[in-house]
Amino acid sequence: MTGGSDVIVSTRDETESAPIDAHLAALAGRPFPDAALRACVARFDEARRPLRSLLDRAAAGKALTDPEWLSFFRGLHILAAARDAESFASLLRLLRRSPDEVEDLLGDALDVSVHRLVISLFDGDSDALLALVAEPKAHEIVRSALLDAAIYLTWQRRLDREEMHRFLVAFASRRPAVDEAPVWRSWMQAVALLDFRDLVPMVEKAWKAGRIDRTFQEWSDFGKDLARARTAYDDERRFEHLAVGSIDDVVAELEWTRHWETDDGSNAGEEEAGWEQPTPAVNPFRNVGRNDPCPCGSGKKAKKCCLATG
Structure with a gap:
């Protein structure tokens, strides 16, 4: 997982020894299909149509x-590893669906990989990308992840810097998000990481107004990010806390899902093309608002308790 553009493919015999249909079928099964994932990237010309x-x-x-869901989920990451820009519009359409639908389709990938999917598939349509960031009805985590992706794309010079600047100004003016929504933190980070110093007074005003959740952000953090942007703008390490970059190795990117192989997390030794119902990640806070009482019983707000500790 890096910011580079090289696609990692496998030259092992296993990518060539079976028909592509067998590898595509293995995406729907268990155990974790290492060989199938690599084969579909290496032979993307053959895998492209069914995955799209x-x-x-x-x-x-x-x-x-x-x-089909398991094939879709893994296939989406294959499309990203293959840099299939023609899939970008479809990804945005998916992310525009209702928050419940998006959560059902992507689960923990909302937090883990959506921003990298966007970076990897980006086709240059910055208008569509930023419009979804500004969409009040979109999933709040999606909006934040998309803005994180836009920050990185701007730094890469794949998204116009002046366009990004105008967007950040308009976002603050129109306020298309409730106070303390995650996208406000991303907005604040955009100003610092992209060294938009003329917008610092605007950020300070938003900070004092309580628009930015202070659970994960201190004002001093903003100052440090701004200082590093001025002295080391080309240093990609400045973005490490956002976990942004491109999806290069699809197996490594999906490693966190390997425990879906069996209910107890062990490898039962099924054939790759076989299938048993996967155990999707379950978010215990799905129906808990950030300002609701934490379900652990502490009496604190969720955002100050278990949501803050993960």
């Missing part, structure tokens, strides 16, 4: 069976 089809169906709100 699954993404298009999900983006259109079509029902997916459990095996």
Whole structure:
């Protein structure tokens, strides 16, 4: 997982020894399909059409069976590793769906990889990307992840710096997000990481007004980020806390899902093309608002308790 543009592919015999249909079928099964993932990237010309089809169906709100969902989820990451820019519009359509639908389709990937999916698939349509950041009805984590991606794309010079500046000004003026929404923190970080010093008074005003959640951010952090941007703008390490970059190795990117192999997290030794219902990640806070009482019983607000500690 880096900011580079090289796609990691495998030259191992396993990527060539089976028909592509066998590898595509393995995406829907268990155990974790290392070989199939690598093969679909290495032989993307053959895998492209069915993987795009699954993404298009999900983006259109079509029902997916459990095996289809697993193929879609893994396939989306394959599309990203292959830099399939033609899938970018479909990804944005998916992310525009209702928050519940987006959570059902992406689960923990909302926090883990959406920003990197966007960076990897970005086709240059900055208007569509930033419009979704500003969409009040979109999932709040999606909006924040997209703005994090836009920050990185701007730093890479793949998104126009002046356009980003205008967007940040308009966002503060129109306020298309409730106070303490995650996207406000990303907005603040955009100003610092991209060294938009003329917008610092605007950030200070928003900070004092309580628009930015202080659970994960101190004012001093903003100052440090701004200082580093001025002295080391080209240093990619400044973005490490955002975990942004491109998806280069699809197996490494999906390593966190390997425990889906069996209910107890062990490898039961099924054939890759076989299938048993995967155990999707469950978010215990899905229906808990940040200002609601924490379900752990502490009496604190969720945002000050378990949501803050993960």
